[in-house]
Amino acid sequence: MDKQAALYHFKEHHFTPLLDIQLDRLEAMFDRYQAQLISDFKESFRNLCIHILSMQQQGQKEPIGYIHYSFLRTQMLEQSYLYMVEAYSTEWYEDDSDCKLTYDASWAYAPMSIMLEALEKERKIYMGTITSVDVERLMLESAPLFHQFVSSLLRLGMTEVVQMPEYLAIHKADRVAIRTGEYKDISENLYVEDQEALLADHVREQLIHSSEEEPYVYENLKRLSLPHLHLMQKDLRYNDFSHSDLRESQFHTCILIGSMWQRSNLAGGSFQGCLLTDADFRYSNLRDANFSNASGQPYREHGVRVPGLCGLHFEHAILDGADFTDVHSFEHAYFDGASMQGTLVPQKYYQHWKLSEAQLQSIVWTE
Known part of the structure; x- marks a missing residue:
């Protein structure tokens, strides 16, 4: 040999x-x-x-x-x-x-x-x-x-x-x-931190006009007022939207890998069909948010396991009335302290998620 x-x-x-x-x-x-x-x-x-x-x-x-x-x-x-x-x-x-x-x-x-x-x-x-x-x-x-x-x-x-x-x-x-x-x-x-405050209207325009050739990623977008933002098929990975007002905002089939949403107002928003691997929604308001068909799919190829090691974080979030219908690869999602009154959750996650007795009782379990 x-x-x-x-x-x-x-x-x-x-x-x-x-x-x-x-x-x-x-x-x-x-x-x-x-x-x-x-x-x-x-x-x-x-x-x-x-x-x-x-x-x-x-x-x-x-x-x-x-x-x-x-x-x-x-x-x-x-x-x-x-x-x-x-x-x-x-x-x-x-x-x-x-x-x-x-x-x-x-x-x-x-x-x-x-x-x-x-x-x-x-x-x-x-x-x-x-x-x-x-x-x-x-x-x-x-x-x-x-x-x-x-x-x-x-x-x-x-x-x-x-x-x-x-x-x-x-x-x-x-x-x-x-x-x-x-x-x-x-x-x-x-982590990226800007000492000078960003202008919400300027950020909105940059998000709307971002493209596959010029994605808007790894940015600090904290403490912005961006309600009713509508984005489709955008690559927004690792952006930090924490402490922002994003009420009724729509993110459809967007790449949101590693995105941060801590303490943001996302009530009535939609993440339908989004790739949410390693996203962090801790302490956020997600009342009536739509996560249907979203994915937390981890990357696994030749030993590479990133993204996917951090898991999905919803600890202490308000998830009342949120819809997790047909989400997939959400096995590593964490909900400690989250309010889940009337949250729609597929039955298959009953065994995977570590939920309190109160959460188990308040969730609406679906097929």
Whole structure:
């Protein structure tokens, strides 16, 4: 067996099956210990903000424009799973006043250590054709699959950490972006904050005229008055509509992956046929809202599980009279503290959703 054939066989019969098992276990752990993981992240973020403010009070740091959580692929082979957390001015990487701490993400990357040990044994049956360097290369290539759990956790905790007094106290630029990704490489927004208020009419026009070629995504659209907004087949993924007035607004067959709607007024609105994977409606008013034919379909391909790790969040929302007829892939939806008087829910979710006795009694169960 030549080198390429041996590598293909090793990957197909040893590496990939082991990776799938470890990702399944990690996902189960992520779901079970999510609250504690978020608590640990919040404490880490609090320490970062204290450090930033200390530097600013000493005149060593300009207003913050970027906060970046970076994974360091090269350190992973040393089984160091610390993220570098850096705060920058608006100059980003040109900002030379170092302001950094670390975040311990070993909870997400510990399976890599298990895999390295197991694969080192498995490679020896190939009689020297597969080397330790080959195993390490495969492990490094898989790093983003473990990072997706960290990015999902940070996204889940973000709305809480940006309300902490320590974050509110730091001096910020007109626009702040909190991001994550590989160190000085591709990264994504977790949170965007604009100090200057957006004009509702301007945002309405941008939403209406967005297109497949120019989607309107990853924007901070909080605290806007946009009642009776009517949008169809728009890509609005990861936009933050929290604290906004969106009464009677219609979102038909829109892509709303990872969108945020916390504490928004969405009474009488419609999300009919929308893709709502990882959407967050906590504390929102969804009285008489229409979710019929909406989907929470998670992405699952070759180990990639984002979007889909965060689940759908309706905790403490008002869902009285809301219609969940024919929704699909809503198994990972959460309703703790939600009011569900007269909410229409398919019978198939009776076993999937963790509901209180009062919620079970007040829901109208449909076929």
